[in-house]
């Protein structure tokens with residue numbers, strides 16, 4: 001068993017490897033970690049590289065994958081690529097859920113029954129509150145996409161990113177997702193992390209190393225400690241949570257990450273549950 | 276070229292920022308943390324305390340930097356040379372302001388400077404006469420370390436010059452005080 005496989009088995013390292021498929025997005029959310037927008041640098045990983053990372057992650061003993069961005073579904077090859085990646089490891093794909101045209105939905109049928117979860121952002125059961133954060137007409141499009149994906153047998157998770165959420169608001173959201181056929185275990189609520197555009201919007205909680213689970217995250221620019229690491233602020237890529245610029249072979253950043261984890265003081269474990 | 280600060284220092288680079296500003300070279304290489312992680316212990320060994328006297332090492336570093344015309348290293352190591360006990364006139368001579376022969380009369384130091392001029396100031400093999408003269412004053416491990424020191428300095432000279440690394444304001448103030456700017 002490799003040192004990485006052992007660390008994953010012993011829960012010293014989380015089992016998931018994240019991939020930043022791209023950085024551009026059709027939306028411009030107020031709290032976006034990556035300052036994503038339609039015209040930003042794409043920083044695209046590419047289908048070939050995504051498949052390589054998946055294969056290397058599996059060979060090293062990681063147990064699952066995550067794909068995020070930017071908006072990954074802006075990439076024409078995404079569905080086919082995640083379908084192939086899912087043959088190697090179970091995968092969750094984060095999306096804003098606004099790009100599911102009829103053609104995309106039909107393509108997504110191929111994901112039904114595969115170990116793939118499409119995680120869609122929905123921040124409030126109140127369309128106005130949701131759309132204030134995420135853009136006009138977001139609520140309607142997202143709800144329609146969730147409904148259509150569930151109808152096609154695709155596993156959907158819902159991610160709610162919120163600064164504060166009271167019990168009443170949470171209950172409304174849960175009623176909504178249950179009504180859409182999304183189970184409670186597939187609804188995650190995460191705090192806003194004060195990085196990227198959230199800094200300028202005055203939102204979120206400050207984080208550092210010890211707050212974040214060490215989930216190896218591969219981007220076009222290098223490997224990071226967590227998917228909350230390769231953020232962008234003021235148009236500049238953050239480097240404070242950079243593990244290494246080298247990402248291939250994956251063994252290299254994985255070993256550095258393990259070394260960093262093992263170098264932490266005892267008890268310095270992740271404080272925030274923001275996976 | 277952005278010099279990373281402690282706030283933007285990548286994880287592997289953080290230890291190098293713990294004692295304050297690590298200098299322009301480390302703050303630049305920090306962009307590639309795995310390279311910094313491998314390079315800094317090597318540079319610390321090459322430029323820090325070792326079996327060779329600090330004065331001897333600074334002769335090699337400053338003379339090499341002058342031959343490669345590296346403004347950053349000449350300025351930084353003029354200070355390091357003064358701290359290692361070199362006189363201001365010796366520093367100036369190593370930098371090419373005045374003949375070396377007036378300042379350096381010790382046989383070992385003359386042989387060393389001839390060797391450095393051959394290693395860093397030209398290409399191709401070093402003449403046997405210059406090599407033999409050096410070997411008559413220094414033990415084999417010393418020659419190996421001195422040669423690696425000249426080579427490492429040349430690497431950093433080109434790195435600092437190509438990227439135009441800035442000399443720190445504190446170093447410039449110190450040089451001004453010593454009329455070495």
Ligand code: SF4
Nearest residue numbers: 025027029032070096
């Ligand atoms: S938070 Fe997600 S959906 Fe919103 S702008 Fe950023 S990448 Fe796009």
